[in-house]
Amino acid sequence: VMAAIHVDPARFIDEVDPRIYxxxxxxxxxxxxxxxxDPENKHGLSDPQTGYRKDVLQALKDLKVPIVRYPGGNFVSSYRWQDGIGPKELRPRRPELAWLTEESNQFGTDEFIAWCRELGAEPFICLNMGTGTLEDALAWLEYCNSASNTFYANLRRKNGHEEPYSVKYWALGNEVWGPWQVGQMEAQDYAKKAYQWAKALRLLDPSIKIIxxxxxxxxxxxxVILxxxxxxxxxHSVHIYTVSEGKHLVNVMGPAAAEKALEITQSLIDLAKIEGNxxxxxxxxxxxxxxxxxxxxxxxxxAEEHYDLSDALAVAAWLNVFVRKAGIVKIACIAQSVNVISPIITSPEGLFKQTTYYPLLLFSxxxxxxxLDVHVGTAPGSYYTEATVPAFVQHLTLHTPDHAKLTKFVDVSAVLSPDKDEVRIAIVNRNDAADYTIPIRFGPAAAIEDDIVVHEVWSPNIKDSNSFQETKVDVVRREEKxxxxxxxxxHSFQVLVFRLKM
Ligand code: AHR
Incomplete structure (x- = not known):
């Protein structure tokens, strides 16, 4: 039994910030x-000048990625950015403490910025608050953004980059709370230190956005931090990964915890703003x-995950959360973009797009x-029961009235298109055991054409996945009445495109 999906094009939540992709x-x-x-690539897949994989750039261009965060992650907390600039043959190899490997430094800041320009994305740099000092951070900012006649700005020029890079986004460390982090800190210690860093960074470049x-x-x-x-x-940065534990229902319900988390974050932000006037x-x-x-x-x-259809539905449910929470989330970065927990997997001979690539493609x-505000009616049996949701979701929702709201089988977000002529509805049927025939109703002032376009991600088996050899899960587009x-x-995901009668 399933009640209707209600979407009213007159009921706005907020603009969807493209930076969520x-x-x-x-x-x-x-x-x-x-x-x-991949400068050594023997199959002609890399640009001979830059060494950038052209196929990877194209796959990411199709995703219209607006911002790319770099260079970590945990990696950044022992990263010396100065090792990664200048003539490549002089760059030192270093021990790498996050993943216990060696860093060759053949790819560094200049290569990253040039790669972002190729992609058409804005660079976002996370600062080293582990082994790095404020002096290092200021030097990095000066190297990237300064137009002055000063040491690091001149070093950038010497390295062949006359114009400042204007890197807008700068983050104050990565997961500094985590026991795995080089330079882990207590909240109060981090807060004091980060406050001083933010002040100094802004003195050097008042135009930057600090995270x-x-x-x-x-x-x-x-x-405490807020x-x-x-x-x-x-x-304010937030990190959450959801885990399937090999179970479909656990997998696709995980993002419900992120939605609840975001509501709490919004309250913490409100509180900090109220207290700080x-x-x-x-x-x-x-x-x-x-x-x-x-x-x-x-x-x-x-961390090379091999994703199946269940994971693609989980990713779609994640993206539904970001669209519904458009008022709170203005940037979101999928972790990560290539090979590592990624929708794209490469080999020297090519790449393949994982199942999770396709919901990203449709959303972006x-x-x-x-x-738009969406309401999905709940009928008995149309949402997860306490026993079947993952512990993480239970922990966040069970004690609140949100449980049934957040754990519906049918998970929906909707937008009014930028030209205001279409309503697009993203729907995940998270249930792997039942189809739903469901009315979709629009607000009283909205008249809808009866020709619609459907973009569907589906496969008969929830465990179907893609590989270099075959693509079992991708997007099917069709027109319907x-x-x-x-x-x-x-277990399907679809974006339905409705044209509004003008
Ligand atoms: O994305 C993989 C790792 O997950 C990142 O390095 C770290 O920030 C997080 O714990």
């Missing part, structure tokens, strides 16, 4: 080396999110414009 490239596993940068290091968005860490840093930062913009930069099971794909082994191309009711196949 951003990426992340870390010096980890085969993300940089062998992923985006504080958050945790899950609902941790005590977040409360209270202290709200006056000096523009975004601040009327400024301060929103969430969800700069690591994805489906990742570190047991299945350990970080130390390069279609789910832009204005996020819409008579007010739509049938959602079990």
């Amino acid at each position: 951003s990426g992340f490239t870390e010096h980890m596993g085969r993300c940089i080396y062998g992923g985006i940068y 504080s290091c958050g945790e899950t968005g609902y941790a005590d860490w977040d409360r 209270r202290k840093l709200a006056p000096v930062v523009d975004f 601040l009327s400024k913009s301060l929103t969430v930069c969800f700069d690591e999110w994805n489906v990742w099971d570190p047991v299945r794909a350990p970080g130390e082994k390069g 191309n279609l789910m832009r414009g204005t996020s 819409f008579d007010g009711i739509y049938t959602l196949k079990k």
Whole structure:
């Protein structure tokens, strides 16, 4: 039994910020080396001048990635950025403490910026608050952004880059709360230090956007950090990964926890602003999110996940959360963009697109414009029961009235297109056991054409995945007549495009 999906094009939530479709490239596993940068490639896949993989650039261009975060992740916390500039033959190899490998430094800041320009994305740099000093951070900012006649700006010029790079986004460290982090800190210690860093960075370049290091968005860490840093930062970062534990229902329900987390983060931001008497913009930069099971794909082994259809549905559910929370989340970076927990896998001979590539493609191309309020009616049996949701979701939702709201089988977000002539509805049927035939109703002032376009991600088996040899899961596009009711196949994702009668 299923009630209707209600979408009213007159009920706006907020503009969908295109930056929610951003990426992340870390010096980890085969993300940089062998992923985006492969100068030795013998199959002609890399640009002979730059060494950038052309096929990877094209796959990411199709995703319209607006921002890319770099160089970590955990990697950054022992990274010396100065090692990665200047003549390549002089760059030192260093021990790497996050993933216990060696860093050749053949790819560094200049290569990253040039790669971003090729991609058409804005660079976002995360600063080393582990082994790095404020002096190093200021030097990095000066190297990238300064137009002055000063040492690091001149060093950039000497390295062949006359114009400043104007890197807008700078983050104050990565997961500084984590026991795995080089330079882990207590919340109060981090808050004091990061406050001083933010002040100094802004003195050097007042135009930058600064991101504080958050945790899950609902941790005590977040409360402490926001209270202290709200006056000096523009975004608060949140990281959450969801895990399938090999079970479909657990996999696709994980993002419900992120949605609840974001509601709490919003309250913590509100509280910090109220207490600090601040009327400024301060929103969430969800700069690591994805489906990742570190047991299945350990970080130390390069975290190469092999995703199936269930994971694609989880990614679609994640993106639904970001569209629904358009008022809170202004940047989100899938972790990561190539090979490492990624929608794209390369080999020296080519690449393949994982199942998770396709929901990203549909969202980034279609789910832009204005996020619309959606209501999905619940009938008995149309949402997960307490027993079947993952512990993580239970922990966040069970004690709140949100449980049924967040754990519906049918998970929906909607936008009014940028030209205001289409309503686009992204729907995941998270149930792997039942199809739903469900009415879709629009607000009283909206008249809809009966020709619709459907973009569907589906496969008969929830465990179907892609490989270099075959593509079992991708997007099927078709045109249909819409008579007010739509049938959602079990374990399917679709974006339905409705034209408004003008
Ligand atoms: O994205 C992989 C790792 O996950 C990142 O390096 C770290 O920030 C997080 O723990």
